[in-house]
Each structure stands twice: as structure tokens, then as C-alpha cells.
Amino acid sequence: MGCTSSKKSKIYIGLTTEQIALLKEKTKFTEKEIREWHSGFLKDCPNGKLHKSQLISVYKQFYPQGNVKPFCKYVFAAVDINNDGKIDFVEYLLQIAALTQRDLNKRLAAAFDIYDISRDGEIDHKELSTLISALYDLVGEHDRKGNRAPKKRAADIIAKLDMSGDKKLNKQEFIAGCQNDSVLRRILAPTV
Known part of the structure; x- marks a missing residue:
């Protein structure tokens, strides 16, 4: 370890x-x-x-x-x-x-808890952008322009998953969105 x-x-x-x-x-x-x-x-x-x-x-x-430092900061806090x-x-x-060990919903819930930096039960655009940047850092991804820009990708993900229209993701929206989209699940919850 x-x-x-x-x-x-x-x-x-x-x-x-x-x-x-x-x-x-x-x-x-x-x-x-x-x-x-x-x-x-x-x-x-x-x-x-x-x-x-x-x-x-x-x-x-x-x-x-x-x-790995940026991502570890959020994992450690969670x-x-x-x-x-x-x-x-x-x-x-x-x-x-x-x-x-757990079923997909519980594993996605654990991933959500890592992304919810403010611990307020929601992931906003800033939190998601920050975590996408940390994930890019983690895997050594350097192409962060256009559709791959963390802010753009975060905005697109929130627009796609936000069912309530509040421009944030609650745990249920996050889980449902990742369950229904294998690409998002791979991006947002790579261990799941």
C-alpha cells in the first residue's frame, strides 16, 4: 500500500x-x-x-x-x-x-461523495470542472481544448444530467446519469 x-x-x-x-x-x-x-x-x-x-x-x-496530487486531495477528504x-x-x-464490493448504485454514490467537494449534497459546475481537471492530471491527459476543456465538459455533463434545472447535480441525478451512459460512467467514475 x-x-x-x-x-x-x-x-x-x-x-x-x-x-x-x-x-x-x-x-x-x-x-x-x-x-x-x-x-x-x-x-x-x-x-x-x-x-x-x-x-x-x-x-x-x-x-x-x-x-496524482490534485485527485488524491479530494479522495483523501472523502x-x-x-x-x-x-x-x-x-x-x-x-x-x-x-x-x-457494492452494487453499481452504491459505487456511484461513493464516487459522487468524492466529487462533492463542498459536502453540500450537490455537484456544481466549479466542483465538476475542478474534478475533471484532477482526473486529467491523474491520467496525464494534456489535451484540454475545445470539447475536452474541463469547464466545457463540466457544463455539457451538467446540462445532460441535470433533471431539476438548477444547474447542479444531486446524488440521484449523478447516479441515474452514470447508469444510463457508459461514457459518462467511465469519465466520472472510472473505478466503477
């Missing part, structure tokens, strides 16, 4: 029965699988916390040609549920499960 830590921070962080119960309830992982994920997490993050710089290192492994500046194991595994 790419977490690094000094020898001083190599302490074992155990899982409580409450954490295991929560993760079993919220994910499809068995207790054995949860413990295996936890063991791997602690191997990479011995202090039990994943910091933003460590997340960036992980993403660099998957996107070596891109600039995953750090308690806003303490660190991702603990529960937050980490809940996000892994949200993006990999």
Missing part, C-alpha cells in the same frame, strides 16, 4: 470487536478477510494511520505518468470521514468496500 513509518511508530493497533462488527455489517467482508486486510494495512502503516502523502505515493504507483487528517483502518476498508 505504500505507507512508511519510522521504527518508533511500529506498534500494533488491534481491532476492537465493535470495529469488526461494524465492518462486517457495512461490507461483505468476513471477519477473516477483515483481519487479513488489517494485517496488510498495519504492515504498510504500522502506526495504524494513512497520511495524505502516503496516499499520494500509492496513487503514483498506479498512475506513474500523471500528477475518505477521512472524521476529518482528523489521517485515514484509519475502518475509514480505509469502508472506502475499499464502497468502490469495489
Whole structure:
């Protein structure tokens, strides 16, 4: 996973029965699988916390040609549920499960949560433009002119998906639009 830590921070962080119960309830992982994920997490993050710089290192492994920092900023903010500046194991595994295990609607909902930068339940033009730019950076896309310009692409997507006419996307509009358009789903929710 790419977490690094000094020898001083190599302490074992155990899982409580409450954490295991929560993760079993919220994910499809068995207790054995949860413990295996936890063991791997602690191997990479011995202090039990994943910091933003460590997340960036992980993403660099998957996107070596891109600039991962802008996208990681938004992913980190969405995953750090308690806003303490660190991702603990529960937050980490809940996000892994949200993006990999659940049905399409739930995975799209998790993608929406990353895009909703302001956390107001809507994605406006500025947020979508910002995230499209971050996605372009992530994959090393440099052609950002004409129809590929982030502001133009954001305006086109909102115009296509906005059913209420408020020039914003709520979660239901986002999910419905991505379900019905595989190209948009690939652009807006590439892990889905």
C-alpha cells in the first residue's frame, strides 16, 4: 500500500470487536478477510494511520505518468470521514468496500461523495470542472481544448444530467446519469 513509518511508530493497533462488527455489517467482508486486510494495512502503516502523502505515493504507483496530487486531495477528504487528517483502518476498508464490493448504485454514490467537494449534497459546475481537471492530471491527459476543456465538459455533463434545472447535480441525478451512459460512467467514475 505504500505507507512508511519510522521504527518508533511500529506498534500494533488491534481491532476492537465493535470495529469488526461494524465492518462486517457495512461490507461483505468476513471477519477473516477483515483481519487479513488489517494485517496488510498495519504492515504498510504500522502506526495504524494513512497520511495524505502516503496516499499520494500509492496513487503514483498506479498512475506513474500523471500528477496524482490534485485527485488524491479530494479522495483523501472523502475518505477521512472524521476529518482528523489521517485515514484509519475502518475509514480505509469502508472506502475499499464502497468502490469495489457494492452494487453499481452504491459505487456511484461513493464516487459522487468524492466529487462533492463542498459536502453540500450537490455537484456544481466549479466542483465538476475542478474534478475533471484532477482526473486529467491523474491520467496525464494534456489535451484540454475545445470539447475536452474541463469547464466545457463540466457544463455539457451538467446540462445532460441535470433533471431539476438548477444547474447542479444531486446524488440521484449523478447516479441515474452514470447508469444510463457508459461514457459518462467511465469519465466520472472510472473505478466503477
